[in-house]
């Protein structure tokens with residue numbers, strides 16, 4: 001996620017009224033085993049006893065810096081930013097905007113109402129863009145912003161039963177190669193799969209394979225573009241740790257990788273960190289790449305991120321392209337400068353695929369709001385604001401938003 005402008009602490013802060021609530025100490029979702037009988041109402045578990053497959057996708061999950069400070073084992077708060085010298089400064093900004101945070105919070109706290117949504121939908125696979133290094137490394141890279149979460153805090157990811165973290169982004173190497181290697185090892189020990197970064201090129205390029213019921217598989221490729229702020233020298237190479245950098249003309253190579261791997265019934269996701277933090281424009285290169293990945297490479301879902309707010313969604317050849325999923329968890333509360341984008345409003349994306357037919361059958365979104373580093377269901381007014389804004393952008397791409405129950409919305413196309 002972000003570049004220097006993102007972390008600019010402003011003098012004017014949001015002044016939204018907030019109701020203080022006890023930290024969300026929710027029990028972790030009791031996710032049923034694939035193929036097990038549904039525990040709730042039939043409509044609550046759409047894929048049980050069906051051949052459909054639902055993915056939970058979201059944008060940037062930044063659990064470092066200010067968020068790391070409110071968890072039980074905070075890192076040394078010293079920062080190397082020109083506008084803030086302590087990560088505690090971001091906690092203060094959030095508290096000034098929305099009220100005190102009961103520190104330390106438990107590991108499930110940050111997910112708030114998202115846990116109940118995950119339990120309602122019971123997606124088969126949960127994928128996030130982890131926008132931070134997970135390390136004790138002190139080898140900070142001079143780039144203006146360095147995100148770091150203590151390895152002891154990795155239970156904040158497993159609390160939401162995340163399956164896979166994509167790592168090809170502009171923060172995974174913020175604390176040097178040692179920070180990246182520790183990130184990979186920490187996530188592996190926690191049984192979290194990763195894609196998009198590695199100890200060498202082969203590991204960085206390799207997809208994460210998630211095995212599901214009835215020999216179903218999801219293959220997740222993760223790429224990062226320099227347009228998101230990834231320094232070009234972060235590219236993994238032979239014997240060199242780094243990220244899977246998206247290079248021009250890569251579609252053919254990706255197509256060859258996908259063809260080698262894809263079996264009938266597999267779902268292939270291309271997760272891409274691309275483009276700037278702010279603005280709704282979708283560059284032609286992104287559309288061409290996304291179409292190429294679907295048409296030439298056989299990708300089933302394009303999961304785009306880097307924008308701090310949700311962007312338009314296209315359905316091309318019955319496959320969804322999420323151009324920008326927005327932030328999902330961050331420590332940007334109370335930072336002035338981009339209020340018109342409302343990046344406190346975030347979305348959970350539930351994408352249901354018919355793997356046999358190779359097409360999307362449903363795309364549902366749940367709006368939430370970040371407050372005190374925790375996700376709350378968005379108010380009716382906020383949900384409507386986000387739906388109207390996103391509908392405006394989707395209309396440019398030939399899709400529409402339809403109202404669902406409880407302020408959720410679904411994508412319409414065709």
Ligand SMILES: [Zn+2]
Nearest residue numbers: 001002170306
């Ligand atoms: Zn980023």
